[in-house]
Amino acid sequence: EANDSAIHINDLEDWVNEQEQNLIINHKLKENLLNYINKLKDKRWMLECKLDDWEKKIHALGLDYRSQDVSVIFNETRKFLDILQFENYEDFDNIQEINKKVQESIDPLQRKINESSFSYNYSFILSREEKSQAMNPLLKELLEINNLKSDFSELIIKSGFTKILTIKENAKTLDSIQEKIRKYQSDLKVRQEKLDLVKEKANQKQEELDSLRDNPNNLKAVVDKNKREEVAVKKEELADQVIIFFSKVKPALELYANNNPNEKLVDDYLSNPAEALFKDEGLAIISILRNIKNQVIEGKLNLITQQNDTLMEFIGLANSGKLEELREEHQYLNKQLNENETENSTPSDKDFILKLEEARYRLDHFSKQADKIQEEVELIDSEINNLFAVRSREIELFKNLVRLAFGKEIEVRF
Secondary structure: OOOOEEEEHHHHHHHHHHHHHHHHHHOOHHHHHHHHHHHHHHHHHHHHHHHHHHHHHHHHOOOOHHHOHHHHHHHHHHHHHHHOOOOOOOOHHHHHHHHHHHHHHHHHHHHHHHOOHHHOOOHHHOOHHHOOOOOOHHHHHHHHHHHHHHHHHHHHHHHOHHHHHHHHHHHHHHHHHHHHHHHHHHHHHHHHHHHHHHHHHHHHHHHHHHHHHHOHHHHHHHHHHHHHHHHHHHHHHHHHHHHHHHHOOHHHHHHHHHHOOOOHHHHHHHHOHHHHHHHOOOOHHHHHHHHHHHHHHHOOOOOOHHHHHHHHHHHHHHHOOHHHHHHHHHHHHHHHHHHHHHHHOOHHHHHHHHHHHHHHHHHHHHHHHHHHHHHHHHHHHHHHHHHHHHHHHHHHHHHHHHHHHHOOOEEEEO
16 A cells, blocks of 8 residues: 655665564564574584584594595584574574575585585494484485575565665665765855855956056056067067077088087077077178088088078078068067166056056966866766766665555655
8 A cells, every 4th residue: 555755865764774673573573583593503503413423423433534525524514503603683684694604605515415425325423213314414404404594584585574675775875875965065065155255356356456457547557568568479479480490490500510619609599599699799690601501512511402492591581681680670679678668667657567466466366266166166066966866866766666665655855
């Protein structure tokens, strides 16, 4: 009969334990378990006594059984009997585990007996009254233990207790998932609060930066600073042009440098062509390039065809004023930079620039921090969503298991 009810997810394990206790009471499982345990204890004691008697009888007859299968079989039997320990025999989970161990141990022991000569040659351990016994006495005892186990297992299955164990595992899984969700949600809250704080600080720095920029008194300094930054970028681009330009004749310069180790100017152009060119006021490099050209023509410097063609093209550009053009561009940019510094820079401007840089640095710092925390928030949020999906599947499984075990329709609430 269906029984509609809603159970809070935090109460699932308690609810399952309550169902378990009801089932134990209704099917008198405690009484049946106690009866089963007592029977196993009796069997264990009886079989230990028989093993002692059989070993005494073998020794009394003077049989060297130690080299035979019997010795091994008796030792294995004693190991098997050690499994039948019942420290907490009211623990149904424990008894299920013991039943599993009994099954795993008794099968190979019975197989070992059946495969040995002891399975049919056992009359030497029987008393006069037992001589007519048609079955190996050890196998008979093991079979009776196995039957006790099977009868109890069948009773447990019919009662529905094995289904309860599955539901308990499912409830534990759900509790573990719920705990992970709680932890992630707590972490998410901390991260979100931190993110809000960092965003607030970033907004403050943005407002501070905007205020500095928008102040008419600072407008000229902002323009001058932007101009300096623009000139600095142009100088970097110009230096890159020079580096690329001289990279085309680097093989020829290296060959020349090897043959003329005292020519420091060539070493300067090889290590830092931009700096060397901008310092080379008389453009002495052009004379060296012409010398290199003559040595190549005379066969004193050997270059591959492509390097040779590139060198000639480069020297042609140098002779036509390309290097001078690059130097003049650099001088012009330096002049602009110097004029900007000398004509427009005042102590108040410098103070403003420092404040501007500080505000920019802080804004960048908090913006990067906000981006990092935002990534963490998104990652945690994704983990929570994944756990929600797993929880939903486990809840459906839980409801189906309860329906099969108890015929009950339940809902799980949060």
